[in-house]
Amino acid sequence: MSAIAVWAEVSEGRYKKPTLEALTLTRQWADSLGLPVWAVVIGKELPTDSQQVLGDYGADRLISILDPQLEPFVNSAYARALSELIQQKAIRYIVIPQSYNGRAVAPLVAIWADAALFSGIIGVPEKEGEGFKARRIAYSNKGFEWVYTAHLPLIVTLKANAIVPAKNSRTPEQESFSFSPKAEDLRLKPIRVEKIATDKVPLTEAEIVVSGGRGLKGPENWKIIEELAQVLGAATACSKPVADIGWRPHHEHVGQTGIQISPNLYVAIGISGAIQHLAGVASSKNILVINNDAEAPFFKVADYGIIGDAFEVVPRLTEAIRKYKAQHSH
């Protein structure tokens, strides 16, 4: 019996958006091949809502790999668990979310399970001749690439925000898979996690991102960005120059060398749109550019553009959204 396995990553005790996206893609791929979906959960214990959430998003079976030593996350231990499962059950297709931890796990599994790896695909793999092809973003958002392999097993990692999570409810059967990490897989020792003190969504997962650049003239002016972000429930970001001169923290820098994002809506305020910045944000589904320079290169990739002074436009936009939300909140 064969199946498509998906690593249902647990983050802070929960199944977050990257996992729901991966489950959704797995369900679609499995339906195209007539295979069941096995959701694989690795950790110390199973989140209490596992049966419900994984079933809602299309899992036919929930395979739990539980061991006290699997918390906190260590990439080699998780990769070893997945590799053993793949080999013992002769699994041929594996989906992994392209989260930070997914990126740390997938290449190890590719070697240990002797698999081919497509990384950061943005759509369901399609049959092509003897093998599969899939589409991914290449050249830092400046192009797409169709990759192909006839090698099995095949592991794919799914880029964040590439597909919309969709429910496909069923009741998964449960199975546990016995595994204990060996000492050599636990050489790397996590000491502690330092979260950036924020109640906002992480940048990489945010559906809406409000971003500011040098056009804002100084860090004291970020209030208008924060207020717009707040009314939108958005994450805030900034351009590289702004982070480099210390107006904003480095963890907000999006672009070629910063964080790469692809939200549903990216609002760029006072950012000219240098090619390095676009490389980090151009896969956003919708881009609204606010800039007083009508010649700013950012307008070339914009869906919506407001040519005007940010200090005038942004508060009016914030107010208009607040008003709209108040009128439509019931």
Added chain:
Amino acid sequence: MKVLCCVSHVPDTTTRIQFTPDGAALDRTGVTFIINPYDDFVLARAAELKEKSPTTVQVTVLCVGKNGASSADSVDGNLRKALALGLDEAVRIDAEAKDAYYVARQIAAYAEGKNYDLIMFGKESIDYNGSQVPGMVAALLGLPFISYATSITIENGKAHLTREITGGKEVLECPLPLVLSAQKGLAEWRIPNVRGIMQAKTKPLHVLPPVEILPRVRTLKHEPPPPKGAFKKIELDQIDQLVEELANKGLI
């Protein structure tokens, strides 16, 4: 301590990317190739380690690639630039980088048995953005792998590291040897000085044949991003309509 820095040879960040008419490959005409910017963090960190302990730290920089037709597409030229940061020797595996698996196997075959304490890569190359090779090399060599590392210090054979995670960072410890991939923060980019550039000219640059490996993944074709039409221009008195439209599209 022996350090191996692995670098990619990629189109300059400001390049307008164009593909050959059949989409099979990048159109290299007029393109300047540079060391992948994330790999520059790794070279800078290696240069810092070398500066601190010049006699005990040995740094090799390695690239899998073939020299292109022009001086703007020369792997050897870029390796010399890396050496100019004060590193010891360069190695070029003389083969086209066919896929991540192929490259990882080449690097692992080179590093096998040479007892590197630290093998460093950028977190991804800015051409294929795969983030695959560093982890594959670690798995092939049986070494721990730290992805998206933003700092590393070494004391008594043990590394203290931080890595980027969703919404924050993780602090870790790991005995050497290890493999890491670098995110911004690992070190500040460096520009070689004249003395470094002069010295780099006579440093060893070994060109080695590849080992025979079959790649696993191939590119069927490339596509440029869909052309974007003109943006919808919103006047100041149309902001309410914009909000309405964004809401109707389910964006806000």
